[in-house]
Amino acid sequence: MKKEERVTLFSFAGRYRILTVIGCVLSGISAVLTLIPFICIWQVVRELFAAMPDITQAQHLVYWGVLAVVFALLGILVNFAALMCTHVAAFRIVRNMRSRMLHHMVKLPLGFFDEQGSGKLRRVIDESSGQTESFLAHQLPDLTGAYVTPVATVVLLFVFDWRLGLVSLIPIALGFAIISRMSGSAMKTKIREYQNSLEDMNDEAVEYVRGIPVVKTFGQTVFSFNRFHDTIMCYREWVMDYAISLRVPMAAFTVSINAVFAFLIPAGILLIASAVDYRAFLLDFIFYVLFTPYCTVMLNRILFSSENTMLAKDAIARASQLLNEQPLDEAVVGLKPRDASVTFDHVSFTYKGATTPAIRDVSFVIPEGSTVALVGPSGGGKTTVASLIPRFWDVDSGMVKVGGVDVKDIATKDLMDDVSFVFQDIHLFKASLFDNIRSSRPDASREDVMRAARAARCDEIFAKMPQGVDTVVGTGGMYLSGGEAQRISLARAILKDAPIVLLDEATAFADPENESLIQQALLKLARGKTVLVIAHRLSTIQDADHIMVLKEGSIVEQGDHSELLEHGGIYAKMWKDYESSTVWRLATSSAPSQKEVTCDD
Numbered sequence: 001m002k003k004e005e006r007v008t009l010f011s012f013a014g015r016y017r018i019l020t021v022i023g024c025v026l027s028g029i030s031a032v033l034t035l036i037p038f039i040c041i042w043q044v045v046r047e048l049f050a051a052m053p054d055i056t057q058a059q060h061l062v063y064w065g066v067l068a069v070v071f072a073l074l075g076i077l078v079n080f081a082a083l084m085c086t087h088v089a090a091f092r093i094v095r096n097m098r099s100r101m102l103h104h105m106v107k108l109p110l111g112f113f114d115e116q117g118s119g120k121l122r123r124v125i126d127e128s129s130g131q132t133e134s135f136l137a138h139q140l141p142d143l144t145g146a147y148v149t150p151v152a153t154v155v156l157l158f159v160f161d162w163r164l165g166l167v168s169l170i171p172i173a174l175g176f177a178i179i180s181r182m183s184g185s186a187m188k189t190k191i192r193e194y195q196n197s198l199e200d201m202n203d204e205a206v207e208y209v210r211g212i213p214v215v216k217t218f219g220q221t222v223f224s225f226n227r228f229h230d231t232i233m234c235y236r237e238w239v240m241d242y243a244i245s246l247r248v249p250m251a252a253f254t255v256s257i258n259a260v261f262a263f264l265i266p267a268g269i270l271l272i273a274s275a276v277d278y279r280a281f282l283l284d285f286i287f288y289v290l291f292t293p294y295c296t297v298m299l300n301r302i303l304f305s306s307e308n309t310m311l312a313k314d315a316i317a318r319a320s321q322l323l324n325e326q327p328l329d330e331a332v333v334g335l336k337p338r339d340a341s342v343t344f345d346h347v348s349f350t351y352k353g354a355t356t357p358a359i360r361d362v363s364f365v366i367p368e369g370s371t372v373a374l375v376g377p378s379g380g381g382k383t384t385v386a387s388l389i390p391r392f393w394d395v396d397s398g399m400v401k402v403g404g405v406d407v408k409d410i411a412t413k414d415l416m417d418d419v420s421f422v423f424q425d426i427h428l429f430k431a432s433l434f435d436n437i438r439s440s441r442p443d444a445s446r447e448d449v450m451r452a453a454r455a456a457r458c459d460e461i462f463a464k465m466p467q468g469v470d471t472v473v474g475t476g477g478m479y480l481s482g483g484e485a486q487r488i489s490l491a492r493a494i495l496k497d498a499p500i501v502l503l504d505e506a507t508a509f510a511d512p513e514n515e516s517l518i519q520q521a522l523l524k525l526a527r528g529k530t531v532l533v534i535a536h537r538l539s540t541i542q543d544a545d546h547i548m549v550l551k552e553g554s555i556v557e558q559g560d561h562s563e564l565l566e567h568g569g570i571y572a573k574m575w576k577d578y579e580s581s582t583v584w585r586l587a588t589s590s591a592p593s594q595k596e597v598t599c600d601d
Contacts, residue, residue: 008316009093009132009136009312009316012093012094012096012097012100013089013092013093013096014092014096016088016089016092016093017089019085019086019088019089020085020086020089020090020093020136020140022082022085023082023083023084023085023086023089023140023141024082024086024140024141024144025082025144026078026079026081026082026085026141027079027082027083027086027141027142027144027145027148028144028145028148029078030075030076030078030079030082030145031075031144031145031148031149031152032148032149032152033071033074033075033078034071034072034075034079035149035152035153035156035294036067036068036071036075037068037069037071037072037075038156038287038290038291038294039156040064040065040067040068040071041064041068041290042283042286042287042290042291043060043064044061044064044065044068045283045286045287045290046283047059047060047061047064048061049279049282049283079141079145082141083137083138083141086136086137086138086140086141087137089136090132090133090134090136090137091133091137093132093133093136094129094130094132094133094136097129097132097319098125098126098129100323101124101125101129101319101322101323102125104322104323104325104327105121105322107327107328108325108327108328109327109328109391109392109393109394110387110390110391110392111387111392111393112325114392115351115352120199120200120202121322122202123198123199123202124199124318124319124322125322128314128315128316128318128319129315129319131311131312131315132312132315132316132319134308135308135309135311135312135315136312139304139305139308139309139312142301142304142305143302143305143308143309145301147302149298149301150172150298150302153172153294153295153298154169156291157169157288157291160284160287160288161271161281161284161285161288163267163271164264164267164268164271164284164285164288165288167263167264167267168260168263168264168288168292168295170263171256171257171258171259171260171262171263171295172257172260172295172299174252174256175253175256175257175299176299176302178249178252178253178256179253179299179302179303181249182246182249182250182253182303190242190245191310191311191314192314192317193238194238194239194242195311195314195315195318197231197234197235197238198235200231200234200235201228201231201232201234201235204227204228204231205228253299253303257295257296257299257300258296260292260293260295260296261289261292264285264288264289264292268285268288272285328391328394328408328412329394329408330411330412331408331409331410331411331412333409334409334410334411334414335405335409335410336403336405336410336414337402337403337404337405337410337414337418338403338404338405339368339403339404340368340369340402340403340418340499340500340529340530341365341366341367341368341401341402341403341404341530342365342366342389342400342401342402342500342530342532343364343365343366343399343400343401343402343404344362344363344364344365344385344388344398344399344400345363345398345399345400345401346361346362346363346397346398346399347359347361347362347363347388347395347397347398347399347400348360348361348362348395348396348397348398349384349388349393349395349396350396351393356553357396357553358381358384358553359381359384359385359388359550359553359554360553360554361398361554362381362385362398362550362553362554362555363398363555364548364555364558366530366532366546367530368499368530369528369529369530370530370531370545370546371526371531371533371543371544371545371546372531372532372533372544372545372546372547372548373532373533373534373535373541373544373546373547373548374386374532374533374534374547374548374550375534375535375536375538375541375547375548375549375550375571375574376549376550376551376556376570377551377570379552380550380551380552380553381550381552381553381554382504382534382550383504383534384553385532385550386502386504386532386534388400389402389407389419389500389502389532390407390415390416390419390421390502391407391408391412391415394408402415402418402419402500403418417498418498418499418500419498419500419501419502420440420492420493420496420497420498420500420501420502420525421493421502421504422486422489422490422493422501422502422503422504422525423502423504424504426482426485426486426488426489428473428480428485428488430472430473431472431473432467432469432470432471432472432473433453433458433461433462433465433469433470433471433473433488434446434449434469434470436473436488436492437449437452437453437458437488437491437492437495438495439492440492440493440495440496441495441496441497444495448495449469449491449495450469452491452492452494452495453469453491455491455494455521455524455525456487456488456490456491456494456521456524456525457487457517457518457520457521458487458488458491460517461480461484461487461488483517483518486518487517487518487521490518490521490522490525491521493525494521494524494525498529499529499530500529500530500531500532501525501526501529501530501531501532502531502532503522503531503532503533503534503535504534519540522540537578538574538575538578539578541561542561543561544560544561545560546558546559546560547559547560547561547564547571549564549569549570549571551570556569556570557569557570557571
């Protein structure tokens with residue numbers, strides 16, 4: 001197994017790393033330069049005291065005033081240069097970060113995307129990298145300045161009067177102690193929990209929005225999506241707990257950093273009484289009165305820089321987790337399948353994090369051109385079997401073969417070209433219906449696309465759209481029902497014309513009218529192909545060449561429809577239940593309503 005890579009911000013910087021370093025150095029210089037005007041202002045006050053009562057005798061007021069302005073402007077210019085450097089570096093680093101994550105994602109197995117969810121991945125790529133951009137461009141130079149400033153501040157506090165300097169340090173030390181407590185390991189854990197709750201809520205929100213057509217069809221509410229509701233409540237609970245837990249430390253921090261005068265003024269009153277030269281002491285005291293409010297600004301910058309540092313570290317950790325996901329091993333020499341047969345040879349597979357295998361010791365052969373159906377209780381491993389053929393995941397043991405060749409020895413592109421998928425979870429791009437169909441074969445002509453659409457019985461869909469096949473779905477209220485989306489998906493598969501077709505609950509969300517049209521399209525799609533079909537509606541697979549019953553990850557029965565009925569096992573019971581439910585539905589639909597009975601009476 002590939003060793004995990006340690007990912008840092010600088011690992012994305014390349015030759016722009018030097019700009020980040022220069023920006024931080026300039027930010028530190030700017031922090032020192034912005035302290036010098038305080039000394040200049042104090043010198044102005046000193047000149048005024050020396051010239052009193054006739055302040056017109058003060059000779060260097062203009063000099064010190066100009067010097068204060070020059071250093072203030074110089075500090076601003078240096079800080080501007082620092083921000084320019086860090087911004088340029090930040091944009092490049094974030095660009096490299098996103099590019100690297102996207103390039104890495106295309107190498108990951110398709111099953112990874114089922115596990116993670118599109119909302120979670122979008123947040124890692126978009127928002128996490130955005131957090132690092134803000135940190136690099138703003139918080140990192142601020143952090144450098146924030147940590148350079150205290151050193152210079154301590155020096156200045158002790159230059160004039162060490163006693164007043166020591167008194168001024170008391171609230172600063174209290175502020176630092178509170179910051180250290182607030183940014184410790186407990187806070188890092190809270191930041192991680194906060195990001196996790198946001199990630200989960202974002203992921204479930206995306207899934208809920210995608211499922212709105214189903215919600216509307218069945219007249220359900222948001223609470224029918226319990227996971228989405230639960231993530232919102234979890235986020236709310238976390239935020240409330242987080243806010244309440246910070247009340248005391250934030251109040252203490254705010255009081256401490258604004259309490260300099262509560263220490264400084266009493267100390268000044270006590271010390272001036274014993275001062276040898278009260279005028280000189282008063283001058284020093286005025287300096288501390290002028291300078292100590294800047295310490296409040298400094299501590300606030302350190303607090304917020306520390307928080308943003310933790311956010312940036314969490315973002316990098318999430319990017320690192322994504323980049324350390326192991327891609328499937330690509331075939332060194334891509335072998336070509338001899339035909340369109342599919343073979344499972346003692347295959348076992350366990351999902352990551354699970355303790356029980358999803359399938360165990362499964363073996364079967366689907367000859368080229370035949371149709372094999374998988375049925376059985378939910379959670380039996382049917383979808384897992386189908387997913388292992390195109391390498392959504394790699395098997396733990398055994399071998400999956402296509403055309404007599406281990407799928408691990410077939411180039412990924414060749415394997416994808418040989419397999420078409422029609423699953424129950426249909427995703428349509430925010431593009432025209434034409435482009436959605438042509439996505440399976442980008443070089444297809446318009447005639448080819450329309451021919452596949454007709455074969456999938458999509459003419460009726462195009463007829464009710466304002467721009468027909470060129471209507472963009474997902475905008476202006478143009479949405480498709482589940483059955484209509486399934487037909488568009490079937491048109492994709494027909495256009496691709498792959499020799500192996502995987503069908504997973506292709507009529508799951510279809511109404512009776514759409515189901516009939518989908519069944520006609522499936523017959524067109526399956527003609528001459530090797531087909532593996534998963535279905536709960538047993539009427540759709542009773543003519544399959546071979547039927548396998550999976551239960552708890554193992555094949556417990558197999559044969560054709562008649563053989564399995566004669567066997568009297570799980571399949572026979574499922575068929576009996578299916579027939580009973582069909583009779584019940586017919587009886588229900590034909591029974592008069594209560595309103596009709598009342599009218600007859």
